[in-house]
Amino acid sequence: MWTILAINSVTFGGLLFLLSAGFSLIFGLMRVPNLTHGSMFMLGGYIGGSLIATYHVPFWLAALLAAAAVAAFGGVIERFLLRRLAGSVLAQVLVTLGIAFIVSDFSLMVWGGDPLSVDAPRALAGGTRALGVFFPTYRIAVILIAVAIAAILWAMLDRTRLGAMIRAGVDDPEMARVVGIRVSRLFTIVFCLGAALAGFGGVMGAPILSVYPGLDFAMLPLALVVVILGGAGSLPGSLVGSIVIGFIYNFGLVMVPQLAYFILFLPMVLVLVLRPQGLFGRAAP
Amino acid sequence: MASEALTLDRVDAHYGDSHVLHGVSFALGEARLLGLLGRNGAGKTTCMNVIMGILRPRGGAITLFGRDISALATEDIAARGIALVPQGRRIFRSLSVHENLLVAARRPRAEGNHPPWGFETVYAAFPRLKERQRHVAAYLSGGEQQMLAIGRALMANPRVLLMDEPSEGLAPQIVAEVMATIRRLKAQGLSIVLVEQNPKLVFEIADDIVVLNSGRVVVSDTTAALRESGVDLHQHLGIY
Ligand SMILES: Nc1ncnc2c1ncn2[C@@H]1O[C@H](COP(=O)(O)OP(=O)(O)O)[C@@H](O)[C@H]1O
Ligand SMILES: [Mg+2]
Numbered sequence: 001m002w003t004i005l006a007i008n009s010v011t012f013g014g015l016l017f018l019l020s021a022g023f024s025l026i027f028g029l030m031r032v033p034n035l036t037h038g039s040m041f042m043l044g045g046y047i048g049g050s051l052i053a054t055y056h057v058p059f060w061l062a063a064l065l066a067a068a069a070v071a072a073f074g075g076v077i078e079r080f081l082l083r084r085l086a087g088s089v090l091a092q093v094l095v096t097l098g099i100a101f102i103v104s105d106f107s108l109m110v111w112g113g114d115p116l117s118v119d120a121p122r123a124l125a126g127g128t129r130a131l132g133v134f135f136p137t138y139r140i141a142v143i144l145i146a147v148a149i150a151a152i153l154w155a156m157l158d159r160t161r162l163g164a165m166i167r168a169g170v171d172d173p174e175m176a177r178v179v180g181i182r183v184s185r186l187f188t189i190v191f192c193l194g195a196a197l198a199g200f201g202g203v204m205g206a207p208i209l210s211v212y213p214g215l216d217f218a219m220l221p222l223a224l225v226v227v228i229l230g231g232a233g234s235l236p237g238s239l240v241g242s243i244v245i246g247f248i249y250n251f252g253l254v255m256v257p258q259l260a261y262f263i264l265f266l267p268m269v270l271v272l273v274l275r276p277q278g279l280f281g282r283a284a285p
Numbered sequence: 286m287a288s289e290a291l292t293l294d295r296v297d298a299h300y301g302d303s304h305v306l307h308g309v310s311f312a313l314g315e316a317r318l319l320g321l322l323g324r325n326g327a328g329k330t331t332c333m334n335v336i337m338g339i340l341r342p343r344g345g346a347i348t349l350f351g352r353d354i355s356a357l358a359t360e361d362i363a364a365r366g367i368a369l370v371p372q373g374r375r376i377f378r379s380l381s382v383h384e385n386l387l388v389a390a391r392r393p394r395a396e397g398n399h400p401p402w403g404f405e406t407v408y409a410a411f412p413r414l415k416e417r418q419r420h421v422a423a424y425l426s427g428g429e430q431q432m433l434a435i436g437r438a439l440m441a442n443p444r445v446l447l448m449d450e451p452s453e454g455l456a457p458q459i460v461a462e463v464m465a466t467i468r469r470l471k472a473q474g475l476s477i478v479l480v481e482q483n484p485k486l487v488f489e490i491a492d493d494i495v496v497l498n499s500g501r502v503v504v505s506d507t508t509a510a511l512r513e514s515g516v517d518l519h520q521h522l523g524i525y
Contacts, residue, residue, distance in 0.1 A: 164384040168377040175375045178337055179389040180363035180441060 003133045005250055011139040011208065013246025014146030018201030019219055020226040021153060021238045022194020028233015029170045030187050032082055033089065035096035036074075037198055038220030039103035044070045044199025045211035046111050049118040059121035059203075067200040074195025078188050100216060108213050115212035118203075142204055149197070150239050157235060166190060170233055222249070225268045231278025240279065289351070290315045290476035291336070291367070291445050296345035298328075298335050305331045308345070309502055311495045313445065315350075318467070318477045320491030320508070322484055324522055328500040329480045330372050333449050337369055338362045349445065366394060368443035372450050372480070374434040378423035382414055385422050385433055386440045393442040400473070407436040410466065428459035435466060446470065449480045464490060484518055496521050 023037045048066035051057040057065070077099060085091040119125075120138040127136040157163035169176045169183045176183050202211070209215065226245050230237025248267065252260040271278060291313040298306035306328050313319045323329050334340040336347055338359040347355040354362055368389075377385050386407060393401035400406065408415035411432040417425065422433060431451055438446060448467070452460040468490060471477055481487045487494060487508075494511055496504035498521045504511070511518075 161387055164380055165388045167380055167384075168388045171377040171379050172375055174339060174359075175371065175377070176388070177359040178339070178363060178369050178371070179437060180360050180391060181388060182360050 005254060006247075007135065007139055007143075009247040009250040010243060011142050011246070012250055013243035014143045015201050015205045015208070016222055016226055016242035016246055017146050017150060017239055018197050018204065020223040020230075020242055021150070021235060022190075022197040023223045024227045024230065024232055024234065024238045025166075025190050026194045027227060029166060029190050030082075031089070032092050032191075033096070034082075034191075034194070035093060035220060036077065036099045036103065037194070037223050038216035038218070039100045040070050040074060040195045040198035041202040041205070041219045042107060042211060042216040043073065043103060044202030045118075045206045045209075045215065046107055046116060046202075047199070048203030049116045049206045049211050050111070052118055053116065063200055063203040066203050067196040070199025070202075071192040071196035075188060075192045078191040082191075083184070100220070104213070104216055107216075111211075111213075113213055115210040116206070117210045118206035120207040138207060142208070145204065150235065154235050162186075222264075225264060228268050228278060229271050231280040234278065234280035237278055237280030288315050289313065290317075290349070291478070292346075292348045293332070293336070294346045294348070296332075296335055296342045296347065298331055298340055298342050300331075300340070304500070306335065306342070306500045309497070309500070310345075311502060311505055313476055313478055314493070315476050316471070316474045317492040318471045318479060318490060319493045319495060320487030321478055321480045321495050321497065322482070322487055322504075322518065322522060323497035324482060327497040329497060330449055331500070332497070333369060333371070333447050333478075333480065336362075336367065336447060363441065364391075366442075366444035368438035368441045368446050370431075370434045370438045370446070370448040370451055372453065374427075374430045376422045376425075376430050376433050376437065378421070380422055381419055382422055382425070382433055383418040385437050386414075389437045389440040391441040394444070402439040402442050404440075407439055410439075410469075411436055428455055428462070431455060431459070431463060432466075435463070439470075444476065446475050446477045447480075448477065450482065451479070452481065452483065452486060460486075482522070484522055488512065 019037065019041050023034060026032055026034045044066045047069050048062045051062035051065060052059055081095055082092060085095060124138040124141050127134050157166060165176070165181045166186055168181060169186055173183050222245060226238060226241040229244065230241030244267070245264065248264055249260065252263045256263065289312045292311070294310050295308045296306055296310070297304070297308060309328070309332060311319065321329050321332065331340065335342050338354070338357055342355055345355070346353055349365055349367060354365060357365070377388070380388070386404060390403070408418070413429055414432055414436055417429065422430065425433060435451065451463050455463065464486065467477065467479065479487065479491060491508050493507050494504065495502055496518060503521050504516065504518065
């Protein structure tokens, strides 16, 4: 029972990482609190889920298509709306929140009120029993994929010129432009990448969570908590924060269901009081 | 006019409602060094911001080798060949020394007349940076950070180099090192604007001198002519 709960927690942490990595990068680099991020997750789930359930597209192809569609949607939002609101946090909050509500209504219209359940790819159905514990294959795969994506993102951000340019843009956007870095193009790339990850996460999560109206606003606060815990713009922060929140959320639901939300936000409040830049974030210079 | 690398022509600049530059004009000749003097708040950094397109001028024109650049975005101005060593150095603090150079690297342009800059040449010019290439830039000393800011600007292989108070806050020995570097760059044919508050440094090194006072050009002449006429700059610069 505890091992199952632990596996579920890590799996949920992996999904949270796919969700929050993009949120964290977007907030860290662009200072945009992108409240559509939960909607991206849900849209990915709906689009991928429909492709799989209705059109019998293979699971992984559907996941990639959904990620691409959500990335394109993110690109449109960034280029045509957020770009015009640069520097105005309140306007960004209101506009992204507005879009989140629109997506929510639109999804209800298109996909209806019933949850859309999606089967895991057949190759990953079932599980293995080892040491007296049942390991569900799909959940293990989700963990491995999340770790692989974390490693790829880290390598891209930490080991390439593009990554160094993104970090330079985080450090000092004005100076980055002075040395010739096309910061606004990088912003679009990061925004689309973040949306794609969330959309991909939505498909990955569909066999576990299913896709249902309200999934967007269930996920959004979790992304916020992870980013506040881990520190905006920090990938290791997102990874650790996701797993911590995955554990707290799952164990909380089982052990003290009445207080699940309270103990979820407690670490966030503690971090805000004791270390406002987050566990892995840097203090503003 | 082809011998002029950079010109400002009656440039007016504002921060919101406050009018900071009033019809500022000056010209930097090719392969020359122009010293831009003025006390704190005179508008020197604002001139840099306007040239780099960080602040849009409300009036006037800025040209680079005869081409108007006043409407270009900052990145495009950088691509045309202007590099800035900003006041306060503003290195990318979380990047390593090597990455600071990497993100600014740009292929040398065909018409460049000095040897191209790259990692090897920058590290040869600043051996201390080479020793510390893997270090996070935030942990460099002030002098090393200034070297890095200069190296970063050179990596773009600029045609015009703007340096905003590169001696600020440095020990005298490091200031001497920075000045020697600037002399070397000038000898290689780079066109340089050197912003300074200290007229002594500028008189030693500049070909031309422009003095700003409250956002207006009050003196503009060659160093030789100013030295000869013995103009008293103190009224514009405060006491040194
Ligand atoms: N970002 C800004 N917003 C408003 N006023 C500014 C800003 N930067 C500089 N100023 C004002 O513009 C004037 C010129 O400043 P600056 O160009 O930095 O002078 P200098 O570099 O010669 O010391 C000063 O009066 C300063 O207070
Ligand atoms: Mg200044």
